[in-house]
Amino acid sequence: MSTYSLHFPIRVPDDVLVELGKFTGTFWSDSFAQEPFVIEAIRNYINPAPPAPQQPVEATEAGYQWKQVFLPEGTRLRASFGRQPYFATVVGAEIKYDGHAVSPSCFANLYGSGNRNAWKAVWLRLPGSNEWLLADVCRSARKAAIARLHGDGVQADGQRSPAPERPSHDVAGIERVSIPQRSTVRQTGPRPSESRPSNDPAAPQDNGTQHRSGSGRSARRRKRRAAKQIPGNP
Known part of the structure; x- marks a missing residue:
């Protein structure tokens, strides 16, 4: 494989050449003496050395x-x-x-x-x-x-948060479910067993127990008045 030597002039500021000469101990205008240092600096810039591992910090109680x-x-x-x-x-x-x-x-x-x-x-x-x-x-x-160290029940300000409400359980551990009671409707009308009074005068009146015809206090009074009207009765 053939190699080529390419020579291109690169301008370097005067102050950089002076600092490089002081660092290497060569004269700043001696380009042949400073050439290897310039090449080394360029290669180190392209391929920098890996950083040194950080030393672990010793734990201290102070x-x-x-x-x-x-x-x-x-x-x-x-x-x-x-x-x-x-x-x-x-x-x-x-x-x-x-x-x-x-x-x-x-x-x-x-x-x-x-x-x-x-x-x-x-x-x-x-x-x-x-x-x-x-x-x-x-x-x-x-x-x-x-807060994480003391549990989720402790807030960041140090106060304990209220516990969430839990459903009550009976002795067997079954969750109690409250069932709404049905509303009771009071029946205002007469019960089926009760008879309704009829507005028809011809209809017989029944208050639950049918009385026999001619019985009762009124019937006895009528009988006494009829007996007094018979001649010969006291």
């Missing part, structure tokens, strides 16, 4: 307890005022800023009017992490973890 959030030693705190950030670090069991121990609220209000909420103004970067998280987000996540 740190600062900020309400529900625990800040392990080495935690970085960041706040800003006038778009200028400033930082603090957890050292041992204290938050240190410029060599002085401060509270989260004091750190958040080092500059300004002094009425900022530290949970909304302070960002945290825990040891071994490259991400900055708002302190209020860490607090919400910690509350949710506490």
